[in-house]
Amino acid sequence: MSGWDELGNTLNDAARIGAKKAGKWFEAGKLHMNLANAELDLKEIYEKIGEEIYKGRVLDVRESPKIQDLLVKAARLEEKVGKLKDKIHQSEQGGICPGCFKKIEEGARFCPYCATPQTRGYKDRF
Ligand SMILES: [Zn+2]
Numbered sequence: 499m500s501g502w503d504e505l506g507n508t509l510n511d512a513a514r515i516g517a518k519k520a521g522k523w524f525e526a527g528k529l530h531m532n533l534a535n536a537e538l539d540l541k542e543i544y545e546k547i548g549e550e551i552y553k554g555r556v557l558d559v560r561e562s563p564k565i566q567d568l569l570v571k572a573a574r575l576e577e578k579v580g581k582l583k584d585k586i587h588q589s590e591q592g593g594i595c596p597g598c599f600k601k602i603e604e605g606a607r608f609c610p611y612c613a614t615p616q617t618r619g620y621k622d623r624f
Contacts, residue, residue, distance in 0.1 A: 526586070529582060529585055529586045530586065532582055533579065533582040533583065533586065536575055536578050536579045536582060537579055539575055540572060540575040540576065543571055543572045543575065544572060546568055547559075547565055547568045547572070550562060550565050550568065551565065595609040595611065595612065595614055595616070596614065596616075597609055597612045597614030598611050598612040598614065600612075602616075
C-alpha cells in the first residue's frame with residue numbers, strides 16, 4: 499500500500515509544482531498578450547497615419563491636427579510597448595530561474611540550484 503501512498507505524494511508534488519509553474523506562465527502569458535495587443539494597436543495607428551497622409555495628400559504632418567493626434571497616441575503606445583518589454587525582460591531575466599523559480603544572481607549563466615542554463619535577456623531577441 500505504501501507504494502500507492504508514495505505515488506500519491508509524487509503526484510501531489512507534481513501537481514503542486516505544475517500549478518506553481520502554470521501561475522508563472524500565466525503571468526508571462528498576460529505580459530506577452532498585453533505586448534501583442536499594444537503592438538497591434540500601434541500598427542493600426544501607423545496605418546491610419548499613412549492613410550491620412552495618402553488621402554489628404556499631406557505634405558507636412560505638422561499641418562494636420564488629426565495626424566498630430568495620432569502621433570501623440572503612437573508615442574504613448576511606443577512607451578507602453580517599451581515598458582512591457584522591460585517587464586518581460588525583468589520577469590525572464592530578473593534573477594528568477596525559469597527551471598525552479600528560485601531567486602538567483604542576475605546575469606548568472608546557470609542556476610546554482612537546478613543547473614538550468616539561463617536564457618539571454620528578452621531584449622536580445624528583438
Ligand atoms: Zn533553477
